[in-house]
Amino acid sequence: MTLARIAGLLADETRAAFCMALLDGRAWTAGELARQAGVSPSTASEHLSRLIAGGLLAEERQGRHRYVRLADPTVAALIEDLAAYAPSVAPAPRNLRESTRMSAEARARTCYDHLAGHLGVAVTDAILSRGLVSDEAGLAVTGPGRVWLAGLGIELPARRGSRPVVRSCLDWTERRVHLAGALGAALCGHALDRRWVERIGSGRALRVTPDGGRAFKELLGIDVAREA
Template sequence: MTLARIAGLLADETRAAFCMALLDGRAWTAGELARQAGVSPSTASEHLSRLIAGGLLAEERQGRHRYVRLADPTVAALIEDLAAYAPSAAPVPRNLRESTRMSAEARARTCYDHLAGHLGVAVTDAVIGRGLVSDEAGLAVTEPGRLWFAGLGIELSAPDGAGRKGSRPVVRSCLDWTERRVHLAGVLGAALCGHAIERRWVERIGGGRALKVTPGGRRALKELLEVEM
């Protein structure tokens, strides 16, 4: 697909809103996305078909239900990177519920499959400060870092010459659109997020992207990385 075609797909506000909603890493129905963007089901279906045909979304069907999700982590990275280039002025919440959600997402949220918001940036600062990840020439996991993460149960096999594990970078930076600083993405970012959710260091709020750090999570972050939440 050409750059112009990708740009054209994301230039529409409704399609962009769908992609932003899907950054929570889950599969949504067309009806859920229609309500999220405030459009009719028929309009949503038309836009979703274009995004699927363009390779930005993948479709899954279960019985009568049609679910869509971001096609892969590279699409998620593209959406998040583009969102970071948006004007820095925060959108004005329309009501108390939206204000609460936006505040929660700024504190801690998922960015597709890794940690973002203040929590994500704080964890990134901590692993770099402790020498677990180096930022001298782009982000890279150090050998002490591999051993430390292995101690948590996160195995990061030696990457190939391109610094990748499979088709995905072992670690890469992702510009956080609320903090305007980078957080960890790639295999390591996904593994840390999955570990935090599995160990119940964080919990989803209301089924969306926002996360809440649990009391146990606060203790673990303090003990392991000296991160204060």
């Protein structure tokens, strides 16, 4: 696909809204995305078909239901990177519910399959400062880092397809980087499995649980309450 065609697909506000919603890493139905973007089901279906044909979304069908998700981590990285180029001053929330959601997402959220927001950046800072990941010649998990991860029960592959073991992702709310790649996905999955964080509603926002607060403090020295 040409650059112009990709740009054309993302230039529409409705299609861009769909892609941003799907950054939570889950599959959504066309109806859910229509409600999220405030458009009719028929309009949503038309836009989704274009995104699927363009390779940005993948489609799954279960019975009568049609689910869509971002095609792969590369697409997620593209969407998040483009979002980081948006104006640094976010638009004012339209109501209290939207204001609450935006505040929660800024504190902690998923960026496709890794941690983002203030929590994601704090985790990244702690991992780098402890030498678990080195950035001397590009990001790389160190020997002590693999030992630390093994202690958590996390084993990283040398390489998983075209996905890097670890890469940086520019956080669009913090304007700093958080960790992505296989490492970012593993850490986020571990935090969700251990219920250190839990999803708030159906969106991308996360809440740090009391167990999570203790774990982040013990493992990485992050005082979640103070950071918040």
